[in-house]
Amino acid sequence: MIWLNPWAWLGLAAVAVPVLVHLLARRTVTRLRFPTLRFIAVARLLPARRRRLSDVPLLLVRVATIVVAAAALAGPLLLTPGRRAAAEAARSVAILVDASPSMTRADASGAAPIDRARDAAARAAAAAAMSRTTEVAAPDLDAAVRGAGAWLADRGGLREVILISDFQAGSLSAGAADALPTGIGLTLVPIHRTAPSTVDLPDLHRGADTVARHVSDAAVGRAVDWIVTAGAATSPGAVVIRAAEADGARAAALLAAVRAMTAVPSPMGDAAPSPAAARRIVIVLPGAPDRDALAGTAAAVDQPWMSDAIARMAMATARVAGDAPMATGPADEASGAMTIVARDGAGAPLAEAGAVTVDGAPALAVFTRTPADAMTTAALVAGAIDAVAPGVPASEFEPASIPRETLEAWQRAPRPAPPRADGPDGPSDARWLWAVALVLLAIEGWMRRRGGIDDASAALDVAGTDDGTEVTRGRVA
Amino acid sequence: MPLDPAAVAAIDDLELSARLVVEGLRTGTHRSPFHGFSAEFSQYRQYRPGDDLKHLDWKVLARTDRLYTRQFRETTSMGVMLVLDTSASMDFPAGDLSKFRYAVILAAALAYLVVAQGDSVGLMTLDHDRLSYVPSRGGRPHLRRLLALLSGLTPSGVWSPDRAIARGAELLRRRGVMLVISDFYDAEDETRRELRRAARRGHDVTMLQVLSREELAFPFTDDVEFEDAETGTRRLVSARAVVGAYREAIGAFVDRCRDEARRDGIDHALFPIDVAPDQALRRYLVAR
Numbered sequence: 001m002i003w004l005n006p007w008a009w010l011g012l013a014a015v016a017v018p019v020l021v022h023l024l025a026r027r028t029v030t031r032l033r034f035p036t037l038r039f040i041a042v043a044r045l046l047p048a049r050r051r052r053l054s055d056v057p058l059l060l061v062r063v064a065t066i067v068v069a070a071a072a073l074a075g076p077l078l079l080t081p082g083r084r085a086a087a088e089a090a091r092s093v094a095i096l097v098d099a100s101p102s103m104t105r106a107d108a109s110g111a112a113p114i115d116r117a118r119d120a121a122a123r124a125a126a127a128a129a130m131s132r133t134t135e136v137a138a139p140d141l142d143a144a145v146r147g148a149g150a151w152l153a154d155r156g157g158l159r160e161v162i163l164i165s166d167f168q169a170g171s172l173s174a175g176a177a178d179a180l181p182t183g184i185g186l187t188l189v190p191i192h193r194t195a196p197s198t199v200d201l202p203d204l205h206r207g208a209d210t211v212a213r214h215v216s217d218a219a220v221g222r223a224v225d226w227i228v229t230a231g232a233a234t235s236p237g238a239v240v241i242r243a244a245e246a247d248g249a250r251a252a253a254l255l256a257a258v259r260a261m262t263a264v265p266s267p268m269g270d271a272a273p274s275p276a277a278a279r280r281i282v283i284v285l286p287g288a289p290d291r292d293a294l295a296g297t298a299a300a301v302d303q304p305w306m307s308d309a310i311a312r313m314a315m316a317t318a319r320v321a322g323d324a325p326m327a328t329g330p331a332d333e334a335s336g337a338m339t340i341v342a343r344d345g346a347g348a349p350l351a352e353a354g355a356v357t358v359d360g361a362p363a364l365a366v367f368t369r370t371p372a373d374a375m376t377t378a379a380l381v382a383g384a385i386d387a388v389a390p391g392v393p394a395s396e397f398e399p400a401s402i403p404r405e406t407l408e409a410w411q412r413a414p415r416p417a418p419p420r421a422d423g424p425d426g427p428s429d430a431r432w433l434w435a436v437a438l439v440l441l442a443i444e445g446w447m448r449r450r451g452g453i454d455d456a457s458a459a460l461d462v463a464g465t466d467d468g469t470e471v472t473r474g475r476v477a
Numbered sequence: 478m479p480l481d482p483a484a485v486a487a488i489d490d491l492e493l494s495a496r497l498v499v500e501g502l503r504t505g506t507h508r509s510p511f512h513g514f515s516a517e518f519s520q521y522r523q524y525r526p527g528d529d530l531k532h533l534d535w536k537v538l539a540r541t542d543r544l545y546t547r548q549f550r551e552t553t554s555m556g557v558m559l560v561l562d563t564s565a566s567m568d569f570p571a572g573d574l575s576k577f578r579y580a581v582i583l584a585a586a587l588a589y590l591v592v593a594q595g596d597s598v599g600l601m602t603l604d605h606d607r608l609s610y611v612p613s614r615g616g617r618p619h620l621r622r623l624l625a626l627l628s629g630l631t632p633s634g635v636w637s638p639d640r641a642i643a644r645g646a647e648l649l650r651r652r653g654v655m656l657v658i659s660d661f662y663d664a665e666d667e668t669r670r671e672l673r674r675a676a677r678r679g680h681d682v683t684m685l686q687v688l689s690r691e692e693l694a695f696p697f698t699d700d701v702e703f704e705d706a707e708t709g710t711r712r713l714v715s716a717r718a719v720v721g722a723y724r725e726a727i728g729a730f731v732d733r734c735r736d737e738a739r740r741d742g743i744d745h746a747l748f749p750i751d752v753a754p755d756q757a758l759r760r761y762l763v764a765r
Contacts, residue, residue, distance in 0.1 A: 030699060030701050030702070031701070032697075032703055033571070035692060035706050036662045036705060036706070037708075037710055037712050039723050039726035039730065040703055040723055041714075041719050041722045042712065
């Protein structure tokens with residue numbers, strides 16, 4: 001049983017009317033000239049205003065009439081096996097395949113997730129009587145779902161939108177199903193990326209809170225690891241943030257700031273670095289345990305990608321406003337063995353970079369003098385990310401997917417479209433409820449007319465005939 | 478098809494109303510329903526005190542040890558006295574068809590019927606505590622006079638049924654038929670006494686009890702202030718609270734009227750006024 005106009009249930013509020021009438025109705029006294037009072041007993045008057053419901057059977061009939069009428073207005077449709085089979089046979093499906101960068105880049109398995117998504121779309125299309133498959137490149141999946149709903153709106157039978165995606169956090173809102181027309185279902189099919197084998201870093205926690213998160217970018221074959229605490233594992237092509245243990249609490253603010261900054265297009269454009277280059281950038285915050293040791297080994301930048309990275313970080317810090325006044329030095333300006341990446345308003349260096357070797361691999365170390373929650377620090381990290389994976393939107397750095405439980409909650413089962421008025425089934429099954437309502441109205445009218453006469457014939461039991469006349473002979477044997 | 482009581486009541490010409498009723502009730506009846514005492518044997522009936530012993534069937538008594546009186550079809554004019562209740566209690570319900578109007582139509586129809594079969598009819602009533610009557614006579618002029626008197630009657634005040642019945646019985650010089658049309662609310666004991674006395678005088682007495690459906694069923698649900706039509710006494714009651722007791726009391730009253738009438742050898746007929754008068758009269762006359 002489904003309801004074609006569920007809003008009509010609001011009509012149930014009308015039940016209050018007869019209840020109030022029966023509760024608050026004040027009786028009026030009528031005066032009547034009567035042949036004799038000898039049979040009318042002296043009786044105490046009932047209270048003028050009743051505190052209890054009066055004439056409960058009549059009230060129940062009236063309430064039932066309203067409930068049945070509201071149900072009829074709500075348009076009940078009984079899903080008989082026949083109706084369900086007919087709707088299933090006429091199933092229309094709009095298939096949306098997420099073609100965003102996170103889906104198109106190959107993962108650790110060597111294949112792009114979109115290939116698996118296309119296979120799933122083909123299977124779904126084969127099972128439907130009518131289907132349309134669309135690949136959505138835009139990160140906003142909500143708009144795509146609405147468009148698919150509009151395409152299905154005028155179709156009959158079962159209608160369903162199937163969205164196949166890796167469902168990165170933020171790519172779909174909770175209200176996506178609500179934006180669909182009534183009756184159109186939404187099925188969410190998650191496609192999981194295979195994580196690179198070289199990266200196996202769990203999220204980092206401090207107590208119960210996640211303070212840093214593993215981010216991977218399989219498109220360039222590297223992982224970008226944000227590590228707030230020092231000494232954790234790293235991997236080639238990573239951005240590693242090394243900070244003091246005490247700065248862990250500031251990780252969330254730092255990451256949020258970085259995400260905001262990476263959403264801005266890179267001033268360096270989308271020119272991708274050479275895939276062969278193994279880029280690793282280590283952001284060393286003040287107080288990091290190995291800061292001095294690492295600085296002691298820093299050498300002058302000697303690789304082109306390092307210069308490119310320094311330029312990107314310098315441009316990123318130049319965009320920062322609201323932090324300390326800062327002047328950015330040229331990428332090739334050196335302070336000893338290191339290159340100054342950013343300066344404050346007085347010209348003092350805020351960050352310097354140098355070539356180091358970490359775990360036997362070359363890396364670019366950036367020694368900041370700004371704390372973890374400073375905007376300059378966030379700008380440096382954003383620039384570093386841009387250097388490792390340029391042109392990738394910020395959301396693509398957030399591999400956390402919408403949990404499966406959430407996706408299941410956002411799904412909506414399809415319901416058959418309302419049958420056409422000229423169809424064999426009629427508009428709905430409301431006519432039966434209307435018939436019941438009419439019967440109830442008739443009963444209500446009968447009860448109202450009946451009033452206090454429970455059974456007039458009972459008072460006429462003296463009558464010897466149907467109409468009450470009676471003749472009794474006095475001369476009986 | 479029975480006449481609509483309201484339609485009959487709406488006819489101003491009482492003679493026409495009476496004729497309509499009588500024409501209606503004649504359907505299916507071929508003999509006079511009123512039996513007098515004459516030389517032409519009519520039927521047996523159980524003996525009751527006051528019957529002339531010369532009409533006692535001694536042979537039946539000898540054979541069955543039961544007392545039966547032989548009835549004879551009246552060969553001479555039979556006297557019928559109509560006693561009509563004109564008290565204010567008869568002026569109910571309000572509107573065209575009150576108990577009184579219904580009773581007047583019944584009386585007119587009976588008078589018409591009696592005169593039409595060659596018998597004599599009279600009318601006894603109380604007009605403002607003053608006995609008003611038409612002696613029992615026959616003929617069309619007399620009928621018109623009686624109907625004119627009936628038309629001029631209006632229900633008001635209280636009446637003394639014992640006086641009217643006693644006087645009516647006296648005015649029937651020979652044994653005749655006395656038809657008392659009333660609701661019998663007033664002076665129950667005195668009325669019963671006089672009815673019994675009239676029966677013992679040899680009259681064929683019938684109580685025609687006219688009641689409205691409202692009195693029988695008490696179809697009221699709200700608070701009602703009832704005003705006694707005769708005394709003006711008012712009583713405010715919740716009708717719903719008293720309806721049960723009322724129906725019980727009115728039922729007992731009607732039962733009592735019927736049972737005591739039967740015990741006294743008096744006919745009793747109940748006429749709810751929503752029943753077509755011709756239909757009600759036919760039932761009554763056929764039962765006779």
